[in-house]
Amino acid sequence: MKIVKGQLNFIVLLHVSEIWIHKHMYVAGKTGRSVQILFPLSSLKLTTWQRQLRDHQASMIREGFLDDQFIQLQKLQDESTPDFVIEVITMFFDDSENLLNNMKRALEQSPVDFRQLDAHVHQYKGSSASVGAARVKNVCASFRNFCDTQNLEGCVRCLQQLQHEYSLLKNNLQHLFRLQQQIQAAGGSIPTIE
Amino acid sequence: MESRQLTALIVDDDVLIQMIHQKMLNSVGVKNQVVENGKEAIDIHRSGQSFDLILMDKDMPVMDGIEATKILRSMGIRSMIAAVSSRSVEEHMEEFMEAGVDIYLEKPLSITKLNSIIHKINKH
Numbered sequence: 001m002k003i004v005k006g007q008l009n010f011i012v013l014l015h016v017s018e019i020w021i022h023k024h025m026y027v028a029g030k031t032g033r034s035v036q037i038l039f040p041l042s043s044l045k046l047t048t049w050q051r052q053l054r055d056h057q058a059s060m061i062r063e064g065f066l067d068d069q070f071i072q073l074q075k076l077q078d079e080s081t082p083d084f085v086i087e088v089i090t091m092f093f094d095d096s097e098n099l100l101n102n103m104k105r106a107l108e109q110s111p112v113d114f115r116q117l118d119a120h121v122h123q124y125k126g127s128s129a130s131v132g133a134a135r136v137k138n139v140c141a142s143f144r145n146f147c148d149t150q151n152l153e154g155c156v157r158c159l160q161q162l163q164h165e166y167s168l169l170k171n172n173l174q175h176l177f178r179l180q181q182q183i184q185a186a187g188g189s190i191p192t193i194e
Numbered sequence: 195m196e197s198r199q200l201t202a203l204i205v206d207d208d209v210l211i212q213m214i215h216q217k218m219l220n221s222v223g224v225k226n227q228v229v230e231n232g233k234e235a236i237d238i239h240r241s242g243q244s245f246d247l248i249l250m251d252k253d254m255p256v257m258d259g260i261e262a263t264k265i266l267r268s269m270g271i272r273s274m275i276a277a278v279s280s281r282s283v284e285e286h287m288e289e290f291m292e293a294g295v296d297i298y299l300e301k302p303l304s305i306t307k308l309n310s311i312i313h314k315i316n317k318h
Binding site: 069072073075076078081084087088091092095122123125126127129130131 | 208209210211213214217218221253280301302304305
């Protein structure tokens with residue numbers, strides 16, 4: 001029986017089992033021609049994670065959570081600044097929480113200072129646009145219209161929508177970054193989406 | 195035919211924008227500095243520094259971008275000033291152009307836009 005150490009390719013494996021060799025786990029399987037192939041389990045996981053990452057990011061773009069600006073940020077990231085996107089997004093999360101809080105407080109005032117409220121929304125629109133947070137940005141645009149017309153009910157609804165969109169975005173991005181970190185820890189490269 | 199390295203001044207109070215625009219400028223080889231408002235932009239020029247490109251935000255505390263642009267022009271600063279604003283309302287664009295900016299851009303900047311500005315600067 002031939003034992004071959006190989007890369008994970010698209011091959012059909014039969015009789016797959018786990019083998020431990022020198023403290024590393026390998027997956028063993030036979031191809032149709034009875035060649036036993038060993039490859040590290042880590043590379044199996046890695047490929048899965050890379051695929052999950054690509055799919056997750058593609059769906060975030062498809063569903064409008066992220067737009068091209070996010071891809072621009074990823075393109076700016078390089079070996080000298082490998083955490084650039086995470087740093088920018090972390091800052092965006094801090095900004096978001098701060099601004100959403102400011103908006104909430106502004107709406108609790110009596111009477112509501114719509115100009116002040118609009119200033120917060122305007123700032124949030126700017127920061128969401130700069131990181132590619134498309135859905136958040138779009139809600140901000142509607143929100144600003146309600147501020148202009150001093151429509152309190154509209155503003156309250158928009159804030160709720162904004163909090164909801166931000167929460168969804170944050171969860172999705174954190175999932176994205178977790179996958180990235182898993183891949184990097186396993187020694188893999190992050191696939192980029194064009 | 196390699197000219198000296200271009201320099202740019204980012205005038206913006208938004209830390210997120212500062213980070214992103216700095217990275218963009220670094221990625222196209224433009225040496226850059228950041229100040230937080232119009233007054234700091236004036237001060238840095240008064241201290242004797244000059245830049246090929248100034249990226250000027252509009253809404254900033256202490257001194258806004260329109261005011262800062264007017265003063266820089268009155269000081270004789272001929273650098274390319276690009277208004278980089280999240281306000282797309284026409285009225286502000288006119289105000290900015292009258293103050294003396296060379297070009298009005300909406301945030302966020304893109305590498306493509308940046309490259310076309312750099313190309314314009316290099317042509318002079």
